[in-house]
Amino acid sequence: MGCVTATTRVRLSPEERRSQLLDLGVRLLATRSLDELSIDVLAEEAGISRGLLYHYFGNKHVFHEAVVRRAADDLIAQTAPPASGEPLERLLTSVTAYVDYVVTNYEGYLSLVKGAAGGNDTLREIYDEARSALTDRVFREDAQGTIITDTPAARLVVRGWAAMTEELVITWRADPSGVSREELLEIIAASLPALVGVIPG
Amino acid sequence: MGCVTATTRVRLSPEERRSQLLDLGVRLLATRSLDELSIDVLAEEAGISRGLLYHYFGNKHVFHEAVVRRAADDLIAQTAPPASGEPLERLLTSVTAYVDYVVTNYEGYLSLVKGAAGGNDTLREIYDEARSALTDRVFREDAQGTIITDTPAARLVVRGWAAMTEELVITWRADPSGVSREELLEIIAASLPALVGVIPG
Known part of the structure; x- marks a missing residue:
């Protein structure tokens, strides 16, 4: 190989x-x-x-930029939700794929995060694109608003949820003691609907 | 001045x-x-x-390192919760101070985040210390477990909540359109109890 x-x-x-x-x-x-x-x-x-x-x-x-762009494209493709099913169920499939991608491609993913945050404009752009693809998907896959209604506050909360998800996966991958993969997935999946409940209005 | x-x-x-x-x-x-x-x-x-x-x-x-360390110390001091009151109420005061700190010291805070993520070990250390001071506080201020019980999964969730909070404040500061400061504070404050509800077990 x-x-x-x-x-x-x-x-x-x-x-x-x-x-x-x-x-x-x-x-x-x-x-x-x-x-x-x-x-x-x-x-x-x-x-x-x-x-x-x-x-x-x-x-x-x-x-390096070509490899990172390819990695981001892979991430977006691998986390594509299934074409049918309930919105929440499809998002859970997507989240599980995201967790597995980061866990499997840990070092490279950390490099993308660090490069993007550290001031490399191209890496930042690729990272933002990948992040948007993942967060926009929440609204696209749930166009009827079953889980979440598209408002500025909701967009903000979903961005926060994505940042939290990344932190959870990276932290857990570095030290998984006391938390199983299933528990991690349960936390991430259940947190989106829970956070939707705190959106004002 | x-x-x-x-x-x-x-x-x-x-x-x-x-x-x-x-x-x-x-x-x-x-x-x-x-x-x-x-x-x-x-x-x-x-x-x-x-x-x-x-x-x-x-x-x-x-x-630079001395200034950033001072800034982190200031952040920790300014976000110290009041000595008395209900745990949730004290944490809300702390969160409000954190949001105001980041909004007021936006450029410097971004520098710390970027420097820490970008591979400067000293900045990373200072950032991690500040982050731990803020997240550990949740458990210290709530020793009776009124809001949250101290478990590995709970520690992980509070870390995720802190990352989400940072993302929310930074994103909102860059473009606050459609979300008021009060709504932002309400989202951040209410999200911790909401996330506690998704911790397995």
């Missing part, structure tokens, strides 16, 4: 090659921070030359 | 002078990011020489 073999390589278009290398980069990010993900590491894991990687990505900066 | 006059200067001990300069630094941080708070700016506002400031703080790095 993780190697681009000579056999597959010749059959792929440059676009497909680039995409495959980004997937590898995202996989490597699961256990590495962005700082630890160098062109050298990718070249070694992919079994191709550094020169070829520079051909695809220009420099380390561009490479 | 903000100027250390020659008259007061001669009467102060070096420790008091340093403390006064830190207070000025914190005040300047209300409308500036940490990056914008230079030794030059402080020297000009304090009306003293850069050389003297270097004497007190060594270098810009040490100066």
Whole structure:
């Protein structure tokens, strides 16, 4: 796993090659921070030359941003709610996928959070896009307002809920003692309806 | 305001002078990011020489960390709940002070959050201390468990609530449209008991 073999390589278009290398980069990010993900590491894991990687990505900066964008796209895709079902049930499926994504891709996710908060504008933009995709989804998937009615206060509360969810998952992943995965999921899932209850008006 | 006059200067001990300069630094941080708070700016506002400031703080790095630590101490002190009253009422007073602190010291607070998340270990440590002081307080001020019983899941939820509160205040400060300060306070205050209700077991 993780190697681009000579056999597959010749059959792929440059676009497909680039995409495959980004997937590898995202996989490597699961256990590495962005700082630890160098062109050298990718070249070694992919079994191709550094020169070829520079051909695809220009420099380390561009490479990192492309990998993070791919990671954010993966996160958005993997947390897409099922097409049918009750709004709350669909959101629970989405939340569970989010928790599993962060737990599995912990180091890379932390890198995105840190990079976004630390003042890298591109990472900030990617992070905000991913965050919006997740929070906007609450309103889109619940267009009838079964769970929540779309108001400025509700938008604010859902943003707060998303920040809380991220904090809960990251904290739990760092030290899960005393709280099971099921309890964590129950807390996150039940907290949205609970918070809706405190919206004024 | 903000100027250390020659008259007061001669009467102060070096420790008091340093403390006064830190207070000025914190005040300047209300409308500036940490990056914008230079030794030059402080020297000009304090009306003293850069050389003297270097004497007190060594270098810009040490100066910044000292200012941020002072800001965190101020935050903790200003958000101390009143000595008497019902636990929930005391916590509401504390939360209101926190919201007002962040709104008033917005730029400096953002700097602390960014610096802590962005990988500056000292800022991270100061931020974590301040965050713990605020979250531990919930359990200390409510030792009888009127609002919340001290369990690993409850500690996790209170951490999540603190992250949510920070997100709510920062987001609202950046764009308050459609949500009044009173509504914001109501949301933050009511959300803790609401979240306690979702703790399993």
